[in-house]
Amino acid sequence: MHKTLIRSFVSSLVFLFTFTVTAVAKDVKAAFVYIGPTGDHGWTYQHDVGRKAVEAAGYKTTYVEGVPESADAERVLRQLANSGHNIIFTTSFGYMNPTNKVAKEFPNVKFEHATGYKREHANVSTYAARFYEGRTILGTIAGSMTKSNVIGYVASFPIPEVIRGINSFTLAAQKVNPNIKTKIVWAFTWYDPGKEAEAAKALIDQGADIIAQHTDSTAIVQIAEKAGIFAFGQASDMDKFAPKAVLTSVENNWGPYYVDRVKALANGTWKQKDTWHGIGDGMVVISDLDSAIPADVRTKVNQLKKDLASGKVHSFTGPIYDQQGNLMVAEGKTADDGMLAGMMTYVKGVEGDIPK
Amino acid sequence: MIIDINFVGLIITSIMASSVPLILASCGELITERSGVLNLGVEGMMIIGAIAGFALMTVTGSLVIAVFGAMFAGVLISTIFAFLTQTLITNHVATGLALTIFGIGISAMIGKNFVGIPGKEFPILFGGLKDAIPFLSPILFGHSIVFYFAFALPFITNYFLKKTKIGLIVRAVGDSPDSASNQGINVRLVRYLCILYGGSMCGLAGAYLSMIYTPQWIENMTGGRGWIALALVVFSTWNPIKILIGAMIFGGLTIIQFHMQAIGVRIPVQFLTALPYIVTIIVLVVISRDSRKIRLSTPSSLGKSFYKDH
Numbered sequence: 284m285h286k287t288l289i290r291s292f293v294s295s296l297v298f299l300f301t302f303t304v305t306a307v308a309k310d311v312k313a314a315f316v317y318i319g320p321t322g323d324h325g326w327t328y329q330h331d332v333g334r335k336a337v338e339a340a341g342y343k344t345t346y347v348e349g350v351p352e353s354a355d356a357e358r359v360l361r362q363l364a365n366s367g368h369n370i371i372f373t374t375s376f377g378y379m380n381p382t383n384k385v386a387k388e389f390p391n392v393k394f395e396h397a398t399g400y401k402r403e404h405a406n407v408s409t410y411a412a413r414f415y416e417g418r419t420i421l422g423t424i425a426g427s428m429t430k431s432n433v434i435g436y437v438a439s440f441p442i443p444e445v446i447r448g449i450n451s452f453t454l455a456a457q458k459v460n461p462n463i464k465t466k467i468v469w470a471f472t473w474y475d476p477g478k479e480a481e482a483a484k485a486l487i488d489q490g491a492d493i494i495a496q497h498t499d500s501t502a503i504v505q506i507a508e509k510a511g512i513f514a515f516g517q518a519s520d521m522d523k524f525a526p527k528a529v530l531t532s533v534e535n536n537w538g539p540y541y542v543d544r545v546k547a548l549a550n551g552t553w554k555q556k557d558t559w560h561g562i563g564d565g566m567v568v569i570s571d572l573d574s575a576i577p578a579d580v581r582t583k584v585n586q587l588k589k590d591l592a593s594g595k596v597h598s599f600t601g602p603i604y605d606q607q608g609n610l611m612v613a614e615g616k617t618a619d620d621g622m623l624a625g626m627m628t629y630v631k632g633v634e635g636d637i638p639k
Numbered sequence: 640m641i642i643d644i645n646f647v648g649l650i651i652t653s654i655m656a657s658s659v660p661l662i663l664a665s666c667g668e669l670i671t672e673r674s675g676v677l678n679l680g681v682e683g684m685m686i687i688g689a690i691a692g693f694a695l696m697t698v699t700g701s702l703v704i705a706v707f708g709a710m711f712a713g714v715l716i717s718t719i720f721a722f723l724t725q726t727l728i729t730n731h732v733a734t735g736l737a738l739t740i741f742g743i744g745i746s747a748m749i750g751k752n753f754v755g756i757p758g759k760e761f762p763i764l765f766g767g768l769k770d771a772i773p774f775l776s777p778i779l780f781g782h783s784i785v786f787y788f789a790f791a792l793p794f795i796t797n798y799f800l801k802k803t804k805i806g807l808i809v810r811a812v813g814d815s816p817d818s819a820s821n822q823g824i825n826v827r828l829v830r831y832l833c834i835l836y837g838g839s840m841c842g843l844a845g846a847y848l849s850m851i852y853t854p855q856w857i858e859n860m861t862g863g864r865g866w867i868a869l870a871l872v873v874f875s876t877w878n879p880i881k882i883l884i885g886a887m888i889f890g891g892l893t894i895i896q897f898h899m900q901a902i903g904v905r906i907p908v909q910f911l912t913a914l915p916y917i918v919t920i921i922v923l924v925v926i927s928r929d930s931r932k933i934r935l936s937t938p939s940s941l942g943k944s945f946y947k948d949h
Contacts, residue, residue, distance in 0.1 A: 319858075320747060320858045320859075321751075321754075322747065322750060322751055322754040322857070322858045323754075323857060323858065324754050324755045324855075324857065328754070328755070435901075466901050467900070467901075468897050468900045468901050469900060469908065470897075471908045471912075472862075474857065475860075475862040476848075476852075476853035476855065476857055476860050476862075477657070477848060477852060477853060477860070477862055477864070478862065478893060479853075480852065480853050481653065481657055481893050481894050481897055482897045484653045484894070484897075485653070485894060485897035485898045485900075485901055486897075486901055488646060488649045488650060488653070488898070489646075489898065489901045489902070500853070500855070500857055501757075501855055502853040502855070505757075505758075505853060505854060505855070506853075519755075523757050524757045524855065525757075634903065635900070635903050635905075636905065638905060638907075638908070
């Protein structure tokens, strides 16, 4: 009796072991942790589109949405790692410390953290997109098409990502039209349609005839449509929300990267790395250009898109001065990634101060 | 900077448009509170109205069905509250909070299929007169019917409470349910109806957001406006006309702040976000210093359960 019990226990252990080993080798299970609801039609929505691409490539995926960037994140990560997921994508900046902490406890699970910079363990990679390249395109279009020379810009929070976008946009707009002014309104929210709409209205009332946004909802392009002016979509193609107003959108395209990484893990070629992809690698996608954009601007934009993709043109090419006129990037040089990652000053030509 | 009169008109128009959901929800909640019931579920009822309106508009294609459907959805969800607090005599505060959490959750669940769908254009009235008179035209013309209704509602509510017999009954039930009951008034029935009416107005407020103000569905899109509406009722000392003024102030804060930013004046955003609540606390402190005034304005039985009925 005793013996048979031990025997069956051992055999079941062996069975379990072989089962898990083959499971790891064949079925990679990917998990995604989201800061918002998949229904935000913005940041999280686009990550979920990427997750669906992984699913379409034949891998099992799960996701947890609305995870706060607190101790809750650690708990969720631990649970996912414990329940047989081999690769976990954490898709918000605030998951940086929880990701690294949990990664230490689960060396066999791979962790991929979006928009962060800490890779404390060999099983943590980071990835982000060079959205500022997209904003160079938007700035070029805005500078070419504004009639009032006032361009509105609804910003979210004063962090390097957003300030980099404002700078990139303004530099590109000034290049084609030195007389433009970029008026910035900080909404202090990533998405609150009502507030974003109010911010956009304020900018329109003050003379802006093109509005750019670094918040996630589609409220701004709808307000632009009503007012009969132009706007740009954010995160996803917002054209159907405002067919006349939206000139183009900058789309976050995570799918190819996600599929790539999950495949790499399945093939055993996954290695730690830091990825910062732009237009060239297809992580930043420019939606179809609207027919309202004149032919010459269209030609210019298409060329610019190619040059940004090939690396021939860099969004931050000197000479670049800050608001006080101090040289930030010398003539002929380009800003390095370190400078871009920590950018907390406006370039010359942006109006106002960065709120504290 | 030269202040252009048309520019001021545009700002006032923006402020009025943003205060519409606050006026609707507050006027509804005011009637509920005047009958002695404290329903903290305003945010939940608004978000239910928002998803119901948007979903019905998308599915049926009819704006009329959508608007009334949103109001009906508000009635439905407030029925739960009414049943719990009036029939099962649960605590008003706890039930109201539960209603808000429930509303946010269930709207997100229903809303899953409606994300990323553009809304329909809502017809405006007197659109042709939009440029007829400088300054006044944008304020008076070219708005949706809900907008005009919202600005008439405080006056209607005021008339209803002060001049009609039913209004008197509602006030009696809120101030002294026992005496009202002794007079042969069915306190529970009156409170039921007031709760349902409040629900319908909150539903309409939500529909305004998802169908007219920013025609789209996004989770949690009411963004705390229900709480502001609740604060507004207290701020108004249960007077509908003051709701109108308060809604313009509360709704205007963000808009003025955005305009100041665009001009280049900086005020800490956190301060402005907190301002409606700070103002409400100040108003509460001021009215509670005068015991006679507070007795006159606050419904005496507010938030207290009524057990006895015939």
